[in-house]
Amino acid sequence: MHTMEDIIRRMSSQGLRITDQRKTLAKLFSETQGYLAPKEVYEYMGKSYAGLSFDTVYRNLRVMEELGVLEQVIFEDGGKFKLHCKEHDHHHHMICLQCGMTYPITYCPMEQTAVPEEFRVVKHKFEVFGYCKACDQEELAQGGQG
Known part of the structure; x- marks a missing residue:
């Protein structure tokens, strides 16, 4: 889309x-x-x-x-x-905090999550935040910590 x-x-x-x-x-x-x-x-x-x-x-x-x-x-x-992503398969994202570039996480961490019997999951979100290579290098060049 x-x-x-x-x-x-x-x-x-x-x-x-x-x-x-x-x-x-x-x-x-x-x-x-x-x-x-x-x-x-x-x-x-x-x-x-x-x-x-x-x-x-x-x-x-x-x-x-x-x-x-x-x-x-x-x-x-x-x-x-x-x-919304054009990918149709369920997935999550790694997101650059500087430029907003997103990278798909192709497996779902919920598969590894032990859900108690007394809890019914109806939806979930999982995002990982960090810096893409270009923004990380820019941050380091400006004296920040990467």
Whole structure:
């Protein structure tokens, strides 16, 4: 799912009404490689839609996540959204904290997790945060610790 048309088709096939605002959201996420904070999306949308509320933007992000169009990851500074991976198999991510580059983890750690009988898992998330090679070298060159 990369193009704006693919995103709109997915939303429509899931029964979501396609408004101009949702088309704009589809365009934004089709053109963005990394993660976007809700505030960034709100500021982008506000340029085209005067009087748009933050709640409306956030509600649309959540709906798009529920439909599998977007995925949300919780960073230290809050939740951010990005276009859902085009990979269909269940997987998790390693995420660069600097540039947002993501790498798939091809096996699921839940397979190695001992779940107590009295607990029923309904969903899970697993992300590993660090620095990609380019960002790590940049950090080291600036005197940081990698």
